Amino acid sequence: MDSTTLVAVASIVTAGITTGIGSMMPALGEGKSVASALSSIAQQPDSASKITSTLFVGLAMIESTAIYCFVVSMILIFANPFWTHVIAK
């Protein structure tokens, strides 16, 4: 295998693994937070608006980790610096 193939294989496999793990774990976290928010809304329907707005902020915080993984895999596939370096050689 020459270095071009190596870089391509490493980039593609890493992009897949990154998106896979990076969507699995935040999904678990978001599910947990939504479940506990729903049960607390069921217990105290009066403070539903406050819980909902806090939930949205928290969900965005959790989701941002998934988004980081997505951005990394997009960079690996579409704007890979190592790939352009190997191609230029």
Next chain:
Amino acid sequence: MKLTPDQTVFWHYGFVTINLTLVTTWALMLLMVIGSALITRKLKSNIKISRWQGVLEIIVTFINDEIKDIGLSSPEKYIGFIGTLFLFIGMSNLLVILPWYTPPTSSLSTTTALALSVFLAVPFFGISGSGFLGYLKTYISPTFIMLPFNIISELSRTLALAVRLFGNIMSGVTIVAILLSITPLFVPIVMKALGLLTGMVQAYIFGILATVYIAAAVQENDKKSKKIKLQKST
């Protein structure tokens, strides 16, 4: 495949580059400025107001209430900044329903500029709220040991703000582009509707987070004035 609207370049001379992001941003700014100028030209305080004034009043009241909920007691001081952020991001994400429109927030340069303005607004409001020394004191707020962590958090949350908005909007645009080549009939419409929801939530999140950061920097002052009020009342 074009990942961001930065790569569509219209005109290039020296270090000046005019790309799709710049054009869309200026068009959005013109639309918002001219639209709100037209609406606020004839403001009335009668019982019967025009439809557009009603919409604008709902938006402004909503933003004021949200800012007050987070703990900034006088939202009139901050709505100029936070409301502009919210409205700009919200408009730029909602206009994806127009054909051939790529939101300027799907480019990392726009979101970095917005995050940097939040990064600069925090010390600005903090110093104007609690004085220079009072603002510096928030860096060593629990103990002196927390100083490097506070600085790191200030930098990393700016990066997080920029990449979060960019990633969310860019992923929406990319998913629609990919689905158009796989199942071009109905599925992209569903994803675009989901993108509208995500875009609005992201605009809300950006505004809320900017408010939270500013409130954390101004908090000192609020506590002091509350203490003074308590002492005066007793």
